[in-house]
Amino acid sequence: KKNLVIAIDGYSSCGKSTLAKALAKKLGFIYVDSGAMYRAVTLYFLRNNIDVADDAKVVDALQHIELNFHSRDYESHITLNGEEVSDEIRLMPVSENVSEVSAHKIVRHEMVKQQQRMGKSKNIVMDGRDIGTTVFPDAPVKFFMTADPKIRAERRFKELESKGNNATTLEEVFENLAHRDYADTTRKESPLVRADDAIILDNTDLTQQEQLDFALEKVNPFL
Ligand code: C5P
Numbered sequence: 001k002k003n004l005v006i007a008i009d010g011y012s013s014c015g016k017s018t019l020a021k022a023l024a025k026k027l028g029f030i031y032v033d034s035g036a037m038y039r040a041v042t043l044y045f046l047r048n049n050i051d052v053a054d055d056a057k058v059v060d061a062l063q064h065i066e067l068n069f070h071s072r073d074y075e076s077h078i079t080l081n082g083e084e085v086s087d088e089i090r091l092m093p094v095s096e097n098v099s100e101v102s103a104h105k106i107v108r109h110e111m112v113k114q115q116q117r118m119g120k121s122k123n124i125v126m127d128g129r130d131i132g133t134t135v136f137p138d139a140p141v142k143f144f145m146t147a148d149p150k151i152r153a154e155r156r157f158k159e160l161e162s163k164g165n166n167a168t169t170l171e172e173v174f175e176n177l178a179h180r181d182y183a184d185t186t187r188k189e190s191p192l193v194r195a196d197d198a199i200i201l202d203n204t205d206l207t208q209q210e211q212l213d214f215a216l217e218k219v220n221p222f223l
Pocket of ligand 1: 035038
């Protein structure tokens with residue numbers, strides 16, 4: 001039987017990874033956080049002063065970046081050239097630059113190639129912005145997630161706080177989400193858009209369990 005890919009796309013901070021992890025855990029699938037890959041590339045670019053306007057530098061930099069996922073309890077942990085960067089990629093410097101880096105054609109091309117390789121023979125749940133449209137357009141189950149922007153900002157703010165990051169205000173988080181949503185939906189290279197066959201999931205008023213139950217019902221016929 002062929003492997004199954006579940007694609008989850010949607011706006012920033014609307015619970016994609018929470019649902020993806022819950023689904024992966026329930027089904028015994030591998031969870032792949034594609035956003036973490038763009039974030040790790042962004043971190044590398046920041047550390048090494050790579051100017052995204054310089055295509056030759058971008059190409060060269062990508063050849064020096066090795067990303068790996070280490071799954072622990074279905075939490076996604078990513079390493080950048082062997083260094084654990086899972087926490088650092090969530091902080092503001094990366095969040096403020098990731099949309100610009102991820103809009104780069106050469107960066108996207110390389111990430112999509114690596115993502116497609118991961119879903120070639122394994123059962124996976126992958127979340128991101130272009131998974132159902134570009135990475136796995138043939139995925140049998142696709143979700144497109146959305147939620148009220150204020151609720152999303154509050155959720156992300158609480159998450160940062162719980163990790164001991166008190167340097168960022170709720171307003172800053174809100175602005176960053178609005179900025180990324182705008183950049184992600186208006187960029188030229190595979191913008192964030194709902195695939196025609198993606199199931200919409202607005203979780204503004206749903207608990208995590210309700211979202212999981214809803215998703216499982218849609219996935220079940222393909223298991
Ligand atoms: O999912 P997360 O919010 O961590 O993603 C960070 C950023 O990475 C997004 O705002 C978007 O610019 C980019 N991204 C992307 N395509 C994906 C996943 C993330 O462009 N598949």
